[in-house]
Amino acid sequence: MIHHISIAAxxxxxxxxxxxxxxxxxxxxxPNPGGSYAVxxxxxxxxxxxxxPxxxxxIPGSDTEPSKVIQTSSSPSFVATHAAISVPASQQQIEQIGMREGWQVALCDRGVFKVVEFWLENWLLIEFLPPELATEYLQSIQPQIVEQVLGQPI
Incomplete structure (x- = not known):
């Protein structure tokens, strides 16, 4: 299970x-780096x-120091990293919030489950799973269904 993720915005x-x-x-x-927030x-x-920010x-630390966050001057247009997060908000609430912010939101069918694609700042993808979609997602990741879709494990 993933307990927390970090993103930039x-x-x-x-x-x-x-x-x-x-x-x-x-x-x-x-606290680190300054101008950061935790939800x-x-x-x-x-x-x-x-x-x-x-x-x-x-960046990695050494054998005696932990990793640290530094600021760079480059910013990606898009990234492959994304997360699927179960949320208590309804699909309609998510869509209304996205519309209010001017960010792209769409219900997308992944074949065996659906997600609400929510594009933070129109460049970073978060897949939200309101309660009804979360149930569908959890049913779709049972071993027999995953193997039917992806084949046998390597």
Whole structure:
């Protein structure tokens, strides 16, 4: 299970506020790097989303030092990294929030399950699973269905 993820955003406070609204979480200042925020869901899994300023990257530490976040001057147009997150908000609420923010939102059929694609700042994909879609998703990842779709494990 994934307990937390970190993402970067052009406007970290705006993005974190929207994520807190959709996830019914709480928003906190996050100390490192400055200008970062944490959305904490207070669910049974300790789910959290850290939102850093765009250009923030993790770099590895040494044998005696932990990794750290530094600022770079480059910003991606799009990234392969994304997350699917079960949320208490309804599909309609998610779509209304996306429309309000001017961000692309669409219900997308992945074949054996559906997700609400939510494009934070129109460049970073989060797949939201409102309760009815979360149930469908969980049913679709049973071993027999996964093997039917993806074939035998390697």
């Amino acid at each position: 052009e406007n970290p406070l705006r993005v974190a506020s929207v994520l807190a609204e959709i996830c019914h979480g709480k928003l906190f200042d996050f 904490v869901l207070f669910d049974d899994y300790g789910t959290g989303i850290e939102v850093f 765009l250009g923030s990257v993790y």
